[in-house]
Amino acid sequence: MIVGKGAVGGEIIVARIEHGEDLLESLQKLCAENDIRNGVILSGYGTLCYASFFGMKSTEYPPPDFFRWRKEEGYELLSFTGVIADYQIHAHMTISTQEKAVGGHMEKGCTVLTLAEVVIMKLENIKLKRMIDPKVKQNLLQVVDSYEGLEGKTDRKLPPYE
Numbered sequence: 001m002i003v004g005k006g007a008v009g010g011e012i013i014v015a016r017i018e019h020g021e022d023l024l025e026s027l028q029k030l031c032a033e034n035d036i037r038n039g040v041i042l043s044g045y046g047t048l049c050y051a052s053f054f055g056m057k058s059t060e061y062p063p064p065d066f067f068r069w070r071k072e073e074g075y076e077l078l079s080f081t082g083v084i085a086d087y088q089i090h091a092h093m094t095i096s097t098q099e100k101a102v103g104g105h106m107e108k109g110c111t112v113l114t115l116a117e118v119v120i121m122k123l124e125n126i127k128l129k130r131m132i133d134p135k136v137k138q139n140l141l142q143v144v145d146s147y148e149g150l151e152g153k154t155d156r157k158l159p160p161y162e
Contacts (some may be wrong), residue, residue, distance in 0.1 A: 004143035006009055007038075010122035013107050016115055017046070023080075023110040026090050027118065035086055038123040044080035044091075046116030051095050055104030062136035069104060073097060077116060082104060084120070085128035086150075 013034050017026040031039070051073070054066040075095040082091030093110070094103035129150055130139040143148065 002143060003143060004128065005076045007092065007126035008124045012042075012126040013059070013122070014118070015120075016117050017112050019114060020111055020117075021112045022108055023048070023112055023116055024041045024089065024091070024106055024108045026112075026116075026125075027091070028087075030118075030120070031084055031085050031087055031089065034122075036084055036120060036122050038126060038128045039084040040121050040123060041080065041082045041089075041091055042121055044077070044093075044116065044118040046077040046096060047076040047113035048077050048110055049073070049113040050109060051093075051112040052107040052109030053093060054107060055102035062138075066136070067104075069102065074113060080118075082106070083141065084123075085130050086147065088130050088139075090130065090141070121148075 013030065013036065015030055017023060027041075030036070039057075049072065050070075052070045054068045056063055057065050057067045072101035075097060078096055078101065080091050080092045082089060092103060092108040094101055095104045096102075127144045127147060129142050129144045129147065130152070131142050132138070133140040
């Protein structure tokens, strides 16, 4: 288990993402413009006209493969939440139609239909970073003492993807 202590909840940012915007790209822009290096997505919901996410396909460890969901349809975005580590967003989402609810790890491509609303809290006094775990070959959350020398320790092609 990786544990980080001493984090302090900081400024809370509330935003509405509008029709046609890419949800993940808008969240990344929000973090950059508001200097949210480390934070927590406390609440998020809305509607989508295109959903893009992935998730576990089996119970094998380490996971060999993931399912992908990329579909255009009217969706209720019931919830999304996640952690921001060194400006990298790792968020999960649940969407629904009239028939079913599904979810997984949010990817670029989720397009807002009418709106998406989000509440993010900055985390102070802690340094978080996603770095490649050699065992599972994924970018996993780490608590670090410093960001110096850690450039390139994250592989944007490995899950969790942006």
